[in-house]
Amino acid sequence: MTQPASTDQTGGTRLRVLSYNIHSQKDDRAALASVVRGLAPDVVIVQEAPRRFRWRPKCAALAESFGMVVAEGGLPSLGNLLLTSLRVRVRETWCLQYPLTPGRHMRGAVFAECSIGAARFVVAGSHLSTDPTERPGQATLFKKALAEVSLPLVVGADLNENSGGAAWRTIADGCTDAAVAADLGDRYTYSCANPRDRIDALFVDPRIEVAKYDVVDTPEARRASDHFPVLVDLVLPAAAG
Template sequence: MSKGHGVGQVQSPGNGDSSVRLRVLSYNVHGQRDDVDALAEVVRSLEPDVVIVQEAPRRFRWRHKCAALADRLGLVVAAGGLPALGNLLLTSLRVQVYRTWCQQYPLTPGRHLRGGVFAECGIGTSRFVLAGSHLSTDPTERPGQAALFKQELAALRLPVVVGADLNENSGGGAWRTVADGLTDAAVVADAAERFTFSCVYPHNRIDALFVDPRIGVLDYDVVDTPQTRRASDHFPIRADLLLPAAL
């Protein structure tokens, strides 16, 4: 069991019995440079329906490497990899994927390429969009990248679930841009003091999970275990959500 706490939370108004539960994991896997067996153990034990991955394979033989990562975690690739510059969406077979697209932010010479990934998904009668991004460590780049990511999110009609490594703490300008109009799952669950980075010296909450206000947050945790401390330099975020019925 993780050392964090989960908190029951209100359901979206009018969901009724047709609402659907969704377990989401948002996880910066550090390019699989740590203990990959521990990484697989962590993800499989949490039994997510979807995983929003940062620092996934994005270079030579990236398709094969993304598929191998998904298989190791007991999931399938929905979207991402090189076209999303290391952002990746993985799903269980419970989730249907209807369409996917990727986003690349303008390159600043000498900096890393960054991007976003999106997938329109469904479980039963519920439809939603899964989205992920990993913003720059450079504070001069982040605001523009956040604005481009938010522009894509704002154009969506369906409820959105967003997992991102924002590379800044809550309250920063880029964080506020992405969070605008969305629910911060950690805040709703009274867990905003839980740090996500680094596993060696936890002192920052730079990883976020945001959801559309139409989505209920049933439970939230920053998963801190011996396995997660070996698996990556970031702790994974796990949340149980309640999706609204078909809109």
């Protein structure tokens, strides 16, 4: 798949974003790299990235396999990772860790303020708990952090629940659900073996136009992870920020 044009007819800046739970790279790594390289994203929001022993070189190796560079994430954001192409300038980054519920995995979020030319925006990613009792609280903390951002916002997340759930509603409030904007809310993202749920979401600030949305279902994607990647082409406002 080719890279979208850098600007559209209105003067807005085009941005291609991929949100992808890579299943801790437990599946076909060559297929994983091929899927991402073929889609040519500007930004990849990764869930289940390296977060333990030697996480820094592992994150760097993952980025290199995609033809990208690390912006932020890994251990500080508990497995959430932001990767960018050289087209994107990363200005500032920060991470969030949710409080640990005893007996559960720690979860977190990652943020990066970026720019392409004069267009500035913030990308954020998170992976919420599988536990329905702690997931709404994590969503509330994530939403509070998102609300502090004034720039146009792009949010990719594995919410571990379908649309309509409490956590999903919290994150979606005031945002555009890219799938719904494209009238493709019926496209499932999980699991690749038995697609039955849309638990991977990509939300954008209302100031951002959703030009295209796709759940990438190919034989290669089915080998690469247990989640399908979510791809969007966006148009950033001409005077973003």
